[in-house]
Amino acid sequence: MSSTLDQGAEMSLLHIQNLHLSMHSFEGDAHVLNGVELKIEKGQIWGLAGETGCGKSITGLSISRLVNTPPARYLDGQILFNGRDVLKLKESDMRQLRGREIGMIFQDPTTNLNPVLRVGEQIADVAYEIGRIAPEILGLTATARASQRKKAAQKLGVDMLERVGIANAAQRARDYPHQFSGGMRQRVLIAMALVGQPKLLIADEPTTALDVTLQAQVLKLLSELVSSSGTAVLMITHNLGAVAQICSHVAVMYAGHVVESGLTQEVLSHPQHPYTRALIAALPKPGIQRGTLSTLPGRVPNLIDPPPGCRFAPRCAQASHECTLAVPALVGKSDTHRIACVHVQPEVFA
């Protein structure tokens, strides 16, 4: 296991190192995360891209430690958030982080709002709780009474609705979620996640349930809000188009491992890992002759009994014996472009 000595030298906002997680099931233990490496600095917008079951959501949930253990078990690695290992924190300390320092937005805005509470009330609830830990967010001092806090929380709730672009916010705060459209509900969730002025915002498929036009609007709103406050974002998505729209950096995952990461522009225009290449080639792009879209042969490996070494090897055209020996490490110039493939020479990018 790697040491934590680099904490003082260069402390990233979030540093996931060699994260291994297994998930217990009836058929056996699935090795869901297989050495995830990810490093996010303040103000960066990361896209975590990958296909169904590659472990991207589990990675996101692990950061705010929302994965149930059991059935999950962390085998190795650490998640350093501001230098502290999230996996070793007490639950009570964790509660101070969630919502306050780490904000979360989930895919489906409908199921994540309480249908019988007014929208304003739901945001105010979050603000009220955060006010306990950090009264300054409500503009209060630590000695403020609960009633003051409640009032300030309600006001902040309305302010947040206004900030996410809901017209007539004071009035709309008294509406119920069903009176909001899908795009507006997602805005409400964004407002809720940003109440605590988090340092890191984890957005798990924030626009999958939305139409194309709304998708663009919500993504734009998200990037505006975070750039003004310096919040870092980890956007989990399977949509490379959405990544291209707002992310400064991207990490591509395959079967529990980050296979390629770096600057969005760099990775998407010069993909090096065979999986990233195949993924981008499978996207329909203008000018492609119908019926000639390149596809990826084979299927995602079974994680209960994964192939040895590189998990992409069985589907990879360049695979050789070397690939089955060990899981390739993510190498290359940190931050700009890193690749986990034995066939790609790191010198090229150094």
Place this chain on the structure above:
Amino acid sequence: MNLVEVQSISRLYPLAKTSWFGERPMHQALNGVSLTIPQGKTLGVVGESGSGKSTLTRCLLGLEPVDGGRILYRDQDIAAHDTAGRLRHAARLQIVFQDPYASMNPRMTVHNIVAEGMVIHQRELGLTAQERTQRVVQLLEQVGLGRDHMHRYSHELSGGQRQRVGIARALALKPECLILDEPTSALDVSVQAQVLNLLHELQQEFGLTYLFVSHDLAVIRYMCDDVMVLRAGTVVETAPCEQLFEKPQHEYTQSLMAAMPETAWFA
């Protein structure tokens, strides 16, 4: 020749009454929608949720009556069909649903799912059980599955395999036209590519006509000959695919194009 010709159809849905005495308010889901699909071509339908895409497909299938206008299929008004005519119409026009997880009975095997249409149309087809099974095997092979998938249940299949079963089911009655209602939006990118290529191959092989509903503009551009943009039940713009993407005329179409993520610089 136009296989499908829709002449300014409307469809109204009743809303809740707002007063005891006033007339019941109606929601106009489709308002004077016209379209034509030439045989063997693909018409794309684009629109945001609530624009009437699903209502349109339901009307075409004859699952819903129209409140105005006509739907002609091979120059025959589908509203005028008797029971036997409706059954014939159903055999010629089939649908592939969006969600391959929700559109299959979890208690039926793949064989029974694919063969169900042939059982329902038994009277015209006159197939024996063995012949049906042979046809199921043939269909599964056409969509890239094997004989060994026949006795599985849908939960044993991956999303892409399920969507293939959905396509095999739609092809079982040898239809002329398929309605593809967001056939790949529940699938991953690499699986989406496989399904899109499969749909193209099938179109080449059987001369199928497609109505392709999607909100993924990149997929529409890749798959369609003509594109129709729907908004709030009315047709905003219809144009040949490349023309629509290169030179969108209507303001709304332009805003759709602007919202589309730029992927041209991807390797």
